Structures are given as C-alpha cells and as structure tokens.
Amino acid sequence: xxxxxxxxxxxxxxxxxxxxxxxxxxxxxxxxxxxxxxxxxxxxxxxxxxxxxxxxxxxxxxxxxxxxxxxxxxxxxxxxxxxxxxxxxxxxxxxxxxxxxxxxxxxxxxxxxxxxxxxxxxxxxxxxxxxxxxxxxxxxxxxxxxxxxxxxxxxxxxxxxxxxxxxxxxxxxxxxxxxxxxxxxxxxxxxxxxxxxxxxxxxxxxxxxxxxxxxxxxxxxxxxxxxxxxxxxxxxxxxxxxxxxxxxxxxxxxxxxxxxxxxxxxxxxxxxxxxxxxxxxxxxxxxxxxxxxxxxxxxxxxxxxxxxxxxxxxxxxxxxxxxxxxxxxxxxxxxxxxxxxxxxxxxxxxxxxxxxxxxxxxxxxxxxxxxxxxxxxxxxxxxxxxxxxxxxxxxxxxxxxxxxxxxxxxxxxxxxxxxxxxxxxxxxxxxxxxxxxxxxxxxxxxxx
Ligand code: FES
Ligand SMILES: [Fe+2]
Numbered sequence: 001x002x003x004x005x006x007x008x009x010x011x012x013x014x015x016x017x018x019x020x021x022x023x024x025x026x027x028x029x030x031x032x033x034x035x036x037x038x039x040x041x042x043x044x045x046x047x048x049x050x051x052x053x054x055x056x057x058x059x060x061x062x063x064x065x066x067x068x069x070x071x072x073x074x075x076x077x078x079x080x081x082x083x084x085x086x087x088x089x090x091x092x093x094x095x096x097x098x099x100x101x102x103x104x105x106x107x108x109x110x111x112x113x114x115x116x117x118x119x120x121x122x123x124x125x126x127x128x129x130x131x132x133x134x135x136x137x138x139x140x141x142x143x144x145x146x147x148x149x150x151x152x153x154x155x156x157x158x159x160x161x162x163x164x165x166x167x168x169x170x171x172x173x174x175x176x177x178x179x180x181x182x183x184x185x186x187x188x189x190x191x192x193x194x195x196x197x198x199x200x201x202x203x204x205x206x207x208x209x210x211x212x213x214x215x216x217x218x219x220x221x222x223x224x225x226x227x228x229x230x231x232x233x234x235x236x237x238x239x240x241x242x243x244x245x246x247x248x249x250x251x252x253x254x255x256x257x258x259x260x261x262x263x264x265x266x267x268x269x270x271x272x273x274x275x276x277x278x279x280x281x282x283x284x285x286x287x288x289x290x291x292x293x294x295x296x297x298x299x300x301x302x303x304x305x306x307x308x309x310x311x312x313x314x315x316x317x318x319x320x321x322x323x324x325x326x327x328x329x330x331x332x333x334x335x336x337x338x339x340x341x342x343x344x345x346x347x348x349x350x351x352x353x354x355x356x357x358x359x360x361x362x363x364x365x366x367x368x369x370x371x372x373x374x375x376x377x378x379x380x381x382x383x384x385x386x387x388x389x390x391x392x393x394x395x396x397x398x399x400x401x402x403x404x405x406x407x408x409x410x411x412x413x414x415x416x417x418x419x420x421x422x423x424x425x426x427x428x429x430x431x432x433x434x435x436x437x438x439x440x441x442x443x444x445x446x447x448x
Contacts, residue, residue: 023342027364028182030278031064037278039368040249041151042377044159045277046287047079047139048146049174052309057101059092063150064280069139072096078112079148081135085110086119091134110134143289144174157379162389163430164253164273169293173304175272175312176287177319179333182342183250183278184361186286189332190252190274191356193231193244194218199316200257205329206315211235211261217411220355221419225380226251226363228392228423229356232415235261237401241415243422245393246356248363250276253393257314258301261397267422267437270393271296272312282341286317383426390426390433394418398445410448417444 007016030037040063047062048069057070059082066082068091076099082090084103093104100117102109108129109118114136116129140147140159149156179186189195193216201213216231226248232241240261245253253270274288290307294300306313310320316331326334350358371377382389396418403410421440425433 018347021344021346023182024345026368027361028184028342029281030183031280035368035372036364037063038151039364039371040278042155042157042371043151043249044140044147044149044157045250046145046176046275047148047277047285049176049287049309050141050144050146051174052176053077053146055096057092057094057096059090061279061283062148063278065150067137068092068094068101069146070094070096070101072100072112073098076112077139077141077146078110079137079139079146080110080114084108085116085132085134110136112136112139143172145287145289155376157377158387160380160389161387162253162273162391164270164289164291164391164393165388167269167291167293170296171292171304172289173292173307174288175274175290175307175309176285177310177312177317177333178279179284179286179319179336180282180341181284181337181339182281183276183284184364185336185339185343186284187246187250187252187276188357188360189336190244190254190276191227191229191246191360192354193229193242193356194353195335196231199331199335202329206331208257208315209260211240211259217408217415218353218355219412219415219419220359221423222359223392223423225389227356227359228419230415230419232411233261234402234407234411237399238262238264238397239400239411239414240395240397241411241418242396243392243394243419245270245391246360248367253391255393255395256296258297258299259395259397260299263298263397264399265295265298265395265397266441267434268296268395268397270391271302273391384430388430390430392422394422396441398441400445413448414445417441417448420444 026035047060052058053071057068060067060069067079068082069079071077073096080091084091086108089105094101097109100109100111107120111117114134116132119129122128137148137150147159196212197215200208214233216233219230221228227246228243230243238261242255253273256271272290274286277285292302292304303313319333380389418441421437425436428436
C-alpha cells in the first residue's frame with residue numbers, strides 16, 4: 001500500500017487524518033447571494049403547512065432569511081421580511097388587519113405584496129406610504145401547504161402541479177419536520193435507498209419490515225426532471241421493484257415505507273411527496289404531503305393523525321428523542337444529524353451504491369453554475385394539455401418464482417421493464433396510465 005501522499009490510509013492512521021476538510025460551499029450555502037442560495041431561489045418551495053397559520057403571524061426562517069407568514073382577516077396570505085421597514089421591530093408581533101399586517105410598534109401596515117397601507121403616526125397629508133415597501137414574496141396555497149417564491153420576479157415560474165395531486169380515492173395529510181443539518185444531506189437520503197436495508201430493517205428495532213432487510217439490486221435512471229432510483233428485491237415467490245423519484249432541486253416522490261412484498265401490486269404510487277427546504281445552512285424542513293388510500297396501504301398501517309408538525313407516521317423520523325433510545329434504535333434523523341451540521345463531502349469514501357448521491361450533486365452543481373452564469377432555469381414540460389406534471393415513484397410486486405438461472409440479471413431486467421412501462425405511460429391520458437403499465441409489464445414478462 002502506497003501511503004506516501006495519504007499517510008492516513010493505513011492501520012492506526014488517525015494521527016495523520018487531514019484536519020482541513022471543509023463543506024462544499026457551492027452546494028451547501030443557501031443565504032442570499034450564495035451560489036446554491038441563488039439557484040434554489042428560482043423555484044417555488046413549501047414554507048409552512050396551512051395548519052401552522054393561526055390568527056397570529058408565524059415567524060419563519062427560509063433560505064437564511066428571517067420572515068413572517070400571516071393571513072390577514074380578509075383571508076390573504078403574505079410572506080414578509082421579518083423586520084419592519086420603518087424601525088425594524090419584528091413583524092412576528094404584528095396584528096393581522098382586515099387587509100395587511102399592522103406592525104405593533106408604530107402601526108405601519110403592510111399588504112401581502114409589501115405595499116404600505118398606513119403610517120398612522122405621520123401627518124394626514126404625508127405621502128410617505130407611497131414610497132416605502134416591506135420586503136415581500138409571492139405565495140400560493142395548495143392542499144394544505146403554503147408555497148413561496150423568493151427569487152427574481154422576472155424569473156418566477158408557474159407553481160408546478162404534479163399528478164400526485166387529486167388522485168381518486170386518496171386523502172392527503174401534511175407534515176413538516178425540522179431537521180438540524182444542512183438541506184443537502186437530508187435530500188440525498190432520498191436517493192440513497194441502500195440505507196433502508198440497514199438503518200430501517202434491523203431485527204428487534206422499529207423497522208419498516210422484513211422485506212426491507214434484503215439487500216436490493218440498484219439502478220439509477222435519469223429523467224428530464226431528475227432521477228429515478230430503482231431497488232429490486234426477491235421475496236419468496238415475488239419480485240418487488242421500487243422506483244423512488246428525485247426531482248431537481250429538492251423534491252422527491254417516495255413509495256410506501258410499509259411495503260411487505262407479499263401481495264402482487266402494479267404501479268403503487270408514491271406514498272409521500274416531500275421537499276427539503278433549507279431553513280439556513282444548518283437546518284432544513286422536510287415538508288410535504290403524505291397520501292393515504294386502500295390501494296397504497298392495503299394493510300392500513302398508515303395513520304394521518306400521526307402526520308403534522310414534527311411528525312410523520314412511519315419509523316425513523318422522530319425528533320427530540322431520549323438519547324439512550326435514539327442510540328438503541330436510530331432512524332433517519334439520527335443518521336442525518338449524525339453527519340454533522342454540514343456533511344463534509346471531501347471526507348467521504350463513496351461506493352457503487354452511492355451513484356445516486358454523486359449524480360445528484362453533479363446535476364445540482366451544473367445548475368448552480370448555470371444560474372451563476374446568468375442562465376434561466378427551464379420550466380418542466382408536461383406531456384398533457386392541462387400542464388400537470390407526471391410522477392414516476394412506484395412500487396410493483398409481481399409473482400415470479402425463482403427460475404434457477406441468473407437471478408441478478410433477471411431482477412435487473414424486470415426492474416427495467418417496469419421502469420420503461422412507467423415512464424412510457426405518460427404518452428397515455430393520465431387516467432389510463434395504470435392500465436397501460438399493467439398491459440406492458442404483463443406482455444414484457446412473457447418474453448423475459
Ligand atoms: S417599527 Fe414597525 S411601525 Fe415602526
Ligand atoms: Fe430512511
């Protein structure tokens with residue numbers, strides 16, 4: 001072993017370990033004017049659940065900016081810079097009016113778009129309010145989440161609507177969990193499905209289920225909007241293949257954490273859609289929709305009542321746990337926060353199962369640099385006339401007994417067949433996707 005240039009690569013090499021490795025500033029810094037911060041500001045992000053918004057203003061911190069979200073008594077929602085543009089007190093103490101938010105200090109009142117509606121301590125003839133504005137961002141409410149756009153107004157895209165919204169016989173619950181680490185390590189967890197076989201499937205722990213303990217075959221597919229990471233497992237006489245979809249920059253459509261692999265199913269859609277929204281460089285919110293239906297969850301293990309502020313209804317996501325309990329049974333939160341406030345990529349040693357993580361960083365870096373060079377982000381294209389965007393996250397369980405041949409190659413071929421069917425189904429009208437996938441998969445299996 002040549003250790004001349006890397007003397008820490010040796011037994012008992014702790015003394016030589018490099019001490020000067022630092023986080024990647026290009027992808028992890030999110031404040032105004034930083035490369036990733038500017039890039040992320042080109043997208044809509046959910047910043048709160050509607051259920052968090054009561055009669056009082058809600059102080060928030062998003063992308064390193066202190067903000068306040070409020071609903072005025074007329075029903076309009078606004079997202080303003082936290083500190084009042086008059087003399088800088090917190091609008092977290094503001095009073096929602098019939099129109100706008102009134103500062104507690106001198107009564108200046110700000111509309112949802114930042115216009116000044118009133119400066120009550122100024123003389124009646126004063127025109128000051130015509131020239132002063134509070135910093136404000138556009139918001140949009142959708143299915144219990146409040147989305148905000150914090151980028152340059154001239155580059156504001158339409159709020160993307162995915163076909164996961166409005167699924168028949170499906171209800172959604174919202175969740176928002178604050179995690180004390182950089183946004184990227186939380187997001188990367190979604191493109192690292194290998195961890196499920198270890199972190200989430202330990203015997204005796206509160207695990208996702210026995211089938212998750214099977215170390216899967218993995219494959220990574222690129223899509224125009226991001227990636228689909230495929231995991232495929234043999235389970236008794238079944239083959240379970242799962243596609244987790246990662247959408248650039250910080251979104252994912254992830255299938256059921258309660259899959260048992262026991263019952264045949266086709267195109268089981270994503271069970272949750274989540275964004276990882278930076279609060280600042282060292283905190284993020286894991287926020288989105290949890291979907292419930294009899295098709296998604298035939299055993300009824302999910303529970304919408306356990307989704308909300310800092311909670312979701314599957315193992316591994318609890319915050320503020322007893323340290324002894326967390327050490328006995330760590331979950332995603334412990335693994336992510338355990339990487340440190342901002343994971344240091346330069347200290348990692350990545351393997352083949354980390355292909356997704358590498359590809360995600362590569363794609364993000366290209367886009368961060370493109371925005372820094374003045375390019376505009378191209379909005380995603382829909383194959384359907386109404387502009388709704390297709391999603392690809394899915395679980396498919398097929399009864400295919402072992403054949404005695406090359407099992408690995410067979411599992412890979414099945415995964416690719418299912419994946420190709422799911423992707424090509426967007427050429428069909430939305431309501432026909434599931435039937436099309438079923439036909440294509442069944443036809444394809446007969447010739448495998
Ligand atoms: S500081 Fe807000 S009105 Fe004066
Ligand atoms: Fe996980």
